[in-house]
Amino acid sequence: MNPLQFPRRAGVLALAAATLFAAGCSSMSERERGTAQGAGAGAVAGAVIGSMTGGNAGRSAAIGGVVGAVAGNLWSKRMEDKREALARASQGTGVEVARTDDNRLKLNVPSDVSFDTGRADIRPQMRPVLDEIGRNLDANVRVTVVGHTDSTGSDQINDPLSRERAMAVRDYLAARGVSSSRVSIAGRGSHEPVASNDTDAGRAANRRVEIFLSEPGQSG
CATH class of the missing domain: 3.30.1330.60 (OmpA-like domain)
Structure with a gap:
């Protein structure tokens, strides 16, 4: 992967995560807000790890988003x-x-x-x-x-x-x-x-x- 592409891709993912975090607005329940925020954080972490290890950033982001959503939804x-x-x-x-x-x-x-x-x-x-x-x-x-x-x-x-x-x-x-x-x-x-x-x-x-x-x- 071109090293110059990583910051650009990370920036796009950070923007996507920010959108998910913003989805955790006051109109959501605590449980919904935790799920959205966990998904956003997980997506960024998954994409960054995928990019750094030569994997598919999009796929890693999707997997990280699922994992993050589960973690954020620990609030039952x-x-x-x-x-x-x-x-x-x-x-x-x-x-x-x-x-x-x-x-x-x-x-x-x-x-x-x-x-x-x-x-x-x-x-x-x-x-x-x-x-x-x-x-x-x-x-x-x-x-x-x-x-x-x-x-x-x-x-x-x-x-x-x-x-x-x-x-x-x-x-x-x-x-x-x-x-x-x-x-x-x-x-x-x-x-x-x-x-x-x-x-x-x-x-x-x-x-x-x-x-x-x-x-x-x-x-x-």
Whole structure:
């Protein structure tokens, strides 16, 4: 292959990939968007490898696109349905529901929904969200709960408090039929802030619980 043809061909493939990435627009579901983006990335990777090894770039792009689409579609319809249900259940509460880069479902539950300052008792505002997590949860889905605090107080207080908050979520889900063996918990104390602890608003943002749902083959 003429070495001058490779940059030109790579540019064409990059444009095609960009078109596929653009197809992952806001009107698509998370699952459709992951499929489109995975196909685009796979097509470029396949074509580049094919060109560099003397193979057929077009054929390699097609194969890479299929592989990429499969990888991008690891976000299952069940997880997408659960994401949409949780988004509805938490609407207006400030709870953030999102898909992570590693295809897990993440809920960020702020302090005004989850726990009062210095307490590990679940607030009423959080119960509908936890009820929806436990509702129709497939038996192979695992749950990871991570508790956090602000920097007020010492680690000797905050570290166990953050774990107690995660335990409270686990126990609430267990009471609604989610086996405790499927729920992993961790307490990070004040060690992973998402905002400055110098303001009331920042401390409130740091007092939170993060809940992850993952299927087999995903981290967490």
